Amino acid sequence: MRLGPFKxxxxxxxxxxxxxxxxxxxxxxxxxxxxTVTEMIRSAPEGNVFPTKAELHTPEITSSHVxxxxxxxxxxxxxxxxxxxxxxxxxxxxxxxxxxxxxxICAVPADYDPRKAPGIGGQVPVxxxxxxxxxxxxxxxxxxxxxxxxxDPNAEKLAVAAGLGTLNAEGRLVTPKFGTRVHVAxxxxxxxxxxxxx
Amino acid sequence: MALTVEKTTKPLNGNNGATHNPAQxxxxxPPYLGRSVRIVGxxxxxxxxxxPHPKNARGELGKPLFNWYRNTVSKDPLTRVxxxxxxxxxxxxxxxxxxxxxxxxxxPSRVAVDDPAAMTRHIKAVAHYMGADxxxxxxAHPTFLYAGSRYVQDGTAQDAYETQSPEExxxxxxxxIQATTAWDYNKxxxxxxxxxxxxYHVSQMKGVLVLKALEGYIKELGYTALRGVVTPQAAGVxxxxxxxxxxxxxxxxxxxxxxxxxxxxxxxxxxxPDRPVDIGxxxxxxxxxxxxxxxxxxxxxxxxKVVFNGIEKxxxxxxxCYKLRPYVHDHWGSCLxxxxxxxxxxxxxxxxxxxxxxxxxCPIPVRPALVHALKWIDDRFxxxxxxxxxxxxxxxxxxxxxxxxxxxxxxTASHEGKGHSVVGDVxxxxxxxxxxxxxxxxx
Numbered sequence: 136m137r138l139g140p141f142k143x144x145x146x147x148x149x150x151x152x153x154x155x156x157x158x159x160x161x162x163x164x165x166x167x168x169x170x171t172v173t174e175m176i177r178s179a180p181e182g183n184v185f186p187t188k189a190e191l192h193t194p195e196i197t198s199s200h201v202x203x204x205x206x207x208x209x210x211x212x213x214x215x216x217x218x219x220x221x222x223x224x225x226x227x228x229x230x231x232x233x234x235x236x237x238x239x240i241c242a243v244p245a246d247y248d249p250r251k252a253p254g255i256g257g258q259v260p261v262x263x264x265x266x267x268x269x270x271x272x273x274x275x276x277x278x279x280x281x282x283x284x285x286x287d288p289n290a291e292k293l294a295v296a297a298g299l300g301t302l303n304a305e306g307r308l309v310t311p312k313f314g315t316r317v318h319v320a321x322x323x324x325x326x327x328x329x330x331x332x333x
Numbered sequence: 334m335a336l337t338v339e340k341t342t343k344p345l346n347g348n349n350g351a352t353h354n355p356a357q358x359x360x361x362x363p364p365y366l367g368r369s370v371r372i373v374g375x376x377x378x379x380x381x382x383x384x385p386h387p388k389n390a391r392g393e394l395g396k397p398l399f400n401w402y403r404n405t406v407s408k409d410p411l412t413r414v415x416x417x418x419x420x421x422x423x424x425x426x427x428x429x430x431x432x433x434x435x436x437x438x439x440x441p442s443r444v445a446v447d448d449p450a451a452m453t454r455h456i457k458a459v460a461h462y463m464g465a466d467x468x469x470x471x472x473a474h475p476t477f478l479y480a481g482s483r484y485v486q487d488g489t490a491q492d493a494y495e496t497q498s499p500e501e502x503x504x505x506x507x508x509x510i511q512a513t514t515a516w517d518y519n520k521x522x523x524x525x526x527x528x529x530x531x532x533y534h535v536s537q538m539k540g541v542l543v544l545k546a547l548e549g550y551i552k553e554l555g556y557t558a559l560r561g562v563v564t565p566q567a568a569g570v571x572x573x574x575x576x577x578x579x580x581x582x583x584x585x586x587x588x589x590x591x592x593x594x595x596x597x598x599x600x601x602x603x604x605x606p607d608r609p610v611d612i613g614x615x616x617x618x619x620x621x622x623x624x625x626x627x628x629x630x631x632x633x634x635x636x637x638k639v640v641f642n643g644i645e646k647x648x649x650x651x652x653x654c655y656k657l658r659p660y661v662h663d664h665w666g667s668c669l670x671x672x673x674x675x676x677x678x679x680x681x682x683x684x685x686x687x688x689x690x691x692x693x694x695c696p697i698p699v700r701p702a703l704v705h706a707l708k709w710i711d712d713r714f715x716x717x718x719x720x721x722x723x724x725x726x727x728x729x730x731x732x733x734x735x736x737x738x739x740x741x742x743x744x745t746a747s748h749e750g751k752g753h754s755v756v757g758d759v760x761x762x763x764x765x766x767x768x769x770x771x772x773x774x775x776x
Contacts, residue, residue: 156455159444160550170437170549172542175430182424189410192727200726204411207517208535209464255550259463266427266542270414270535273425277410 160256161247173258176265181276181283188279194330201239201329204274208267210241212310212317214297217331218324235281235324237331240290240297241267242310245318264320272323282325290319298332361503364474366567367609369576369618369646376476376643378499379564381484385655394655401659408663409527411726415534416666417487427538431545432488435552435560443555449603456510456604459550463543465512467585467592469572472606473509473599475499476643477568483561485596487541490561506559508604509568511597512547514540515588518680523723523730524669525661533667540595548598556602565594573607576614580624580633580671581649586612586689589678590671613692616700617676618647621708624671627718630657633671674718676711 151157168174191197198215205213216238245260252258268284275282287293291308295301300310300317307315363372381387385394392399407419414425423429446452453470460468471477478499483490494502520532544560551558570577574592575585582590625633632654634647641648657668672678679685688707695703722731 151458154455154458155448155451156444156554157458159554160455160459163553165549165553166440166442167438167552169435170552172431172546172549175433175545176427179430180424182422185410185413185421196727203726207531209539255546255553256459256462259546262542262546263464266539269427269430270538273414273427274410277413277421277425 157256159254161252161254162257164253165255171255171258171262173262173265176262176269177286179269182273183276184281185277185279191278191328194328197328198330201271201275201327205239205241205267205271208270209243209263210267210320211244212242212294212299212312214240214294214299214332215329216240216293216297235283235326237325237327237329238293238297239271239323239325239329240294240299241271241320241323242294242299242308242317243267243320244313245316248316249318260318261320264318268321268323272325275323275325275327278327280325280327282323282327284321284323287322290322293322294319361474363476364472364571365609366570367576368611368615369578370570371645372476372643373640373645374643378476378478378480379642380481381479381561382481384484385651386486387484389655394652397659398656401662405662407666409530411531412527412534412666415531415538419662419666426487428487428541431541432485434489434491435545435548437549437552439552439557440555446603450605452603453605456547456551456602460510460512460543460547463546464514464539465543465547466515466588467574468510468512469569469574470604470606471509471511471568471572471597473503473507473563474567474571475503477509477563477571478502478599479562479564483559485561490559492557492559494559502559502562502599506557506599506601508600508602508606509563509572509597510547510551510600510604511565511568511572511574511594512540512543513569513574513593513595514543515585515592515681518591518678520723520725521591521669521673521678522721523725523728524667524673526665526723526728526730528723528725528728528730529669529673530666533669537593537595540593544595544598551598551600551602554602556600558602559599560596562599563597565597568597569594571606571609573610576610576612577646578614578624578675578677579618579622579647580628580675581647582672582675584612584614584675584677586610586677586693587681587686590675591673591678611693612677612689613695613700613704614677616697617692617704617707620701620704621676623674623676623708623711623717627670627674628654629668629670630654676708676715679715 165171202213218235218238241264243260243263247257249258249261272282272284291302291306294308300308303309303315308317308319309315310317366372388394389398389402402418405419406421407413407416413420417428420426457468483495514536516536517532520528523529548558548560566577566583569575569583575583578584578590580590583592583594584590585592622635625635630653632650634649638645639648692700692703692707
């Protein structure tokens with residue numbers, strides 16, 4: 136938006152419009168997936184749980200530490216859901232919420248929907264989400280508690296359970312801050328004693 | 334205006350790198366690197382196998398340093414996931430995952446670049462979009478390149494061009510992209526503490542991620558991207574990211590010394606290189622000496638620049654800097670004092686931009702007077718030594734090493750009856766300076 140000599144850069148203008156290569160960056164899928172960082176992190180094995188459990192304070196304090204670390208790592212929205220309160224389809228028995236009582240859900244803003252923009256640029260929110268969940272789950276394992284960060288088809292439902300927003304008619308997460316332009320990262324399931332939100 | 338103590342430079346023994354004499358006519362002339370550093374004599378390309386970490390990994394720096402590097406696990410959970418070498422399980426450290434030798438192929442269908450200036454703007458926008466704070470593009474020069482094999486810290490790199498000489502590489506791949514992240518200002522105030530460590534290490538992991546993603550993207554554009562080839566500081570100075578300070582760090586106009594210099598990308602993507610900048614670091618470092626005064630190991634020189642390996646610059650004593658680490662390992666990992674006390678290291682806000690702009694636009698002969706004034710302001714308002722207290726995630730920099738209020742890492746709760754108390758607004762700063770003579774006796 137340009138007002139005479141003054142320019143308000145964040146109003147009414149797509150700052151990448153004059154860039155002839157931006158569409159390639161956002162929308163062209165990589166020819167070789169090995170060139171993407173997302174693929175590297177997804178294929179990386181999980182580390183061990185540290186043999187000694189860290190002494191923790193109350194679940195509320197531990198939750199605040201988890202949130203402080205996650206927001207420092209770059210997440211804009213974070214919530215904790217209790218898994219036993221939300222049975223999800225197909226995972227009602229055995230592994231899942233029986234052994235992992237809590238889920239930590241992080242969400243990052245996404246200018247382009249990562250499900251529709253397969254380019255490296257369109258996947259940047261995924262990349263940021265993987266960075267956050269990798270380091271956060273590794274940190275919980277180093278505290279001596281189990282944590283696993285996996286792609287979850289029910290991530291948006293869990294995000295609602297964690298109080299990040301509501302689902303719209305299409306089943307997409309709507310958040311107060313970013314609307315639907317948000318990407319829910321991998322869900323971290325953990326047995327770290329936390330205080331659930333929502 | 335550079336004050337110079339000229340010394341004849343002897344080539345390093347045992348270095349298999351090529352010698353570059355700028356007087357030889359078949360080589361490109363030495364590039365202009367700004368006022369803070371100059372290539373003045375024959376330069377032997379640096380073999381990274383002779384640099385501190387590889388030397389230490391081979392045990393050449395003695396047992397305490399070797400054991401610190403190889404055989405210690407940090408007591409701090411956050412350090413175990415974010416710092417190199419002190420993890421309990423290597424798989425928890427993201428950098429080792431990302432910096433594995435890239436298996437990605439260069440895209441056979443190349444994106445045509447008609448306008449290198451547009452591509453330059455695009456690459457910078459891409460790097461910022463991925464999370465980089467500063468991006469610079471340098472014209473490559475043979476003196477910037479490593480001798481010998483590829484070197485990526487906490488990772489590996491291999492490519493088909495490893496047998497080629499620096500001159501051949503530069504002819505084929507004329508540009509260097511350096512994208513980097515700044516570490517958090519507020520957490521840096523608790524340097525010599527786990528809080529400062531995490532400010533440093535987490536942003537370093539992020540920078541590694543950004544550069545790897547950028548490398549992959551350049552390959553997807555159909556161009557080659559080589560890693561582990563270029564000296565990061567040379568690329569940073571030549572690419573206009575900053576100037577080289579007395580503390581041996583590249584100092585940026587927005588972030589000061591609190592930026593990383595990760596392994597840059599050497600590429601044949603057509604770009605327009607940036608020019609070296611003059612933000613007054615040269616004039617400031619000549620007068621200020623705050624980093625030299627506060628360095629716990631006296632590793633930073635008080636004197637003038639010297640010519641080392643054909644390069645005129647301030648030469649820090651890396652060995653004494655390195656030797657501090659095993660002594661402090663129980664309490665923290667990275668010192669960062671020289672970066673934290675640097676007057677250029679400030680929050681990236683308008684008054685900082687104004688101060689740097691004033692210095693930048695001031696005529697060079699008048700700058701010493703301005704520097705004295707700015708340094709007085711800095712000492713007066715920001716302290717000769719920074720020691721503000723930071724609390725984050727249950728850590729508290731106001732508690733002295735060894736004085737823990739409870740067994741929870743960094744806990745600050747009062748815990749009646751345990752016989753411990755929070756000591757006060759001291760940080761970790763002052764006590765360390767008393768022991769410095771074990772490293773270097775100050776003349």
